[in-house]
Amino acid sequence: xxxxxxxxxxxxxxxxxxxRTVKILIVGHMGAGKTTAVQAVSEIxxxxxxxxxxxxxxGIDRADLPHKTTTTVAMDFGRVNLNEELVLxxxxxxxxxxxxxxxxxxxxxxxxxxxxxxxxxxxxxxxxLDLVEELGLTYVxxxxxxxxxxxxxxxxxREVMELAPSIPxxxxxxxxxxxxxxALIALVQHxxxxxxxxxx
Amino acid sequence: xxxxARPNLSWILNELLDILHARHALVLSADGLxxxxxxxxxxxxxxxxxxxxxxxxxxxxxxxxxxxxxxxVWQQTMVQYQDGYLFVIAAGSGSHLVVSAGSQVDIEAxxxxxxxxxxxxxxxxxxxxxxxxxxx
Ligand SMILES: Nc1nc2c(ncn2[C@@H]2O[C@H](COP(=O)(O)OP(=O)(O)OP(=O)(O)O)[C@@H](O)[C@H]2O)c(=O)[nH]1
Ligand SMILES: [Mg+2]
Numbered sequence: 001x002x003x004x005x006x007x008x009x010x011x012x013x014x015x016x017x018x019x020r021t022v023k024i025l026i027v028g029h030m031g032a033g034k035t036t037a038v039q040a041v042s043e044i045x046x047x048x049x050x051x052x053x054x055x056x057x058x059g060i061d062r063a064d065l066p067h068k069t070t071t072t073v074a075m076d077f078g079r080v081n082l083n084e085e086l087v088l089x090x091x092x093x094x095x096x097x098x099x100x101x102x103x104x105x106x107x108x109x110x111x112x113x114x115x116x117x118x119x120x121x122x123x124x125x126x127x128x129l130d131l132v133e134e135l136g137l138t139y140v141x142x143x144x145x146x147x148x149x150x151x152x153x154x155x156x157x158r159e160v161m162e163l164a165p166s167i168p169x170x171x172x173x174x175x176x177x178x179x180x181x182x183a184l185i186a187l188v189q190h191x192x193x194x195x196x197x198x199x200x
Numbered sequence: 201x202x203x204x205a206r207p208n209l210s211w212i213l214n215e216l217l218d219i220l221h222a223r224h225a226l227v228l229s230a231d232g233l234x235x236x237x238x239x240x241x242x243x244x245x246x247x248x249x250x251x252x253x254x255x256x257x258x259x260x261x262x263x264x265x266x267x268x269x270x271x272x273v274w275q276q277t278m279v280q281y282q283d284g285y286l287f288v289i290a291a292g293s294g295s296h297l298v299v300s301a302g303s304q305v306d307i308e309a310x311x312x313x314x315x316x317x318x319x320x321x322x323x324x325x326x327x328x329x330x331x332x333x334x335x336x
Contacts, residue, residue, distance in 0.1 A: 109231025
C-alpha cells in the first residue's frame, strides 16, 4: 500500500492492500434507516449528504418520523472490514423515487444490495425491490425494527411481501453496529451461494 | 473486486502536482472506488473522495439535460470552495481523475495539464480489471 500515507489526523483502520473489496448497495424507502445503518457500521468516517427536508417536499415526502428532519439527497458511504480478508464498501442510496437515477448509478459495480425496510411502509419497499431485481443485484431484505412499531414474524412478512424462499430476510436495528454488521454478513453469505467463484 | 494499488499511476499523479497551487490528485473507478492517488492522501481519505466524486460525476452528468435537451456529454466538473477548487474529468473508460487546488491556481493551466495527464495514464483500469459482477 505504498500509494497511501496514513496520517494521525485520520485515525481508522489501515488496509493492508491485499483484501478483497466488495461494493455493496444499501437501499430502502425514505426513512428506512439507510443513513443510520451506514453511520453505525462504518469503520472510517462516513460520508453523508443530508439536507433538511423543506416545505417543497411536504405532500411528496412522508413526514411521520418526528425526529427525522433530514433526508439523503445523493449518497451515503462507509467502509467496514468484515474480517481480515474482506472489506465492504457501502454505498447508500437516497430512498425517494425521484432519486432512482442516482440509485442506478450507485449500483454500478455493486455485487449485492441490502434492502432496508420499515415494515410499517412495505408498499414503499416494492418499487425498490423491483428496481434492485431489474438491476440484477443479489439482495437480502433487512427489516429495521423501530421502537414502538408492531413486530411481525418472518413468516408473516414473507407472506405479505410474497417473497421467494430463496431471498433471505433478516431483522436488524440500524442504529446498532453489530446488528447492521450481522445483516451485512447475511448478505455476504447469500452472495457466496450465488458466486461461481467464492469470495474467501 | 481487485484492490488496485498502482505505484506507477501514483507517480504520474505526483507529477501533475508540480503545477503551482495544485494539491492532491486521485484516480477513481466510475463506480466509486480508489484506483490510485498522489502521495499525501491517506487511504481512508482516498476512499471517501473516490465515493463522493463518483456521486458528483453522476449528478453532473444527469444535470446535463439542463444544458441541452438531449443531455449533452459530460466533460468536466469544477467546484469552487472558499479556499480552492476541485476538478473532475474522465480518465479512460470507467474511471475519473480528480484534482484539488488552492484558489490561486491557474484554472486553464490545470485543466490542460489534467488532460495531458489522462493521456499519459492510458486506461487506468486496464491493468487492474474488476471481476465481472452481476451488474454490468
Ligand atoms: N427507533 C429507531 N429509529 C431509527 C432506526 N433507524 C433509523 N431510525 C431513525 O429513523 C430516522 C430515519 O433514519 P435515516 O437513517 O435517516 O433513514 P434513511 O433511510 O437514510 O432515509 P432517507 O435518506 O430519507 O431515505 C432517523 O431519525 C433515525 O434516527 C431504528 O432502528 N430504530
Ligand atoms: Mg438517508
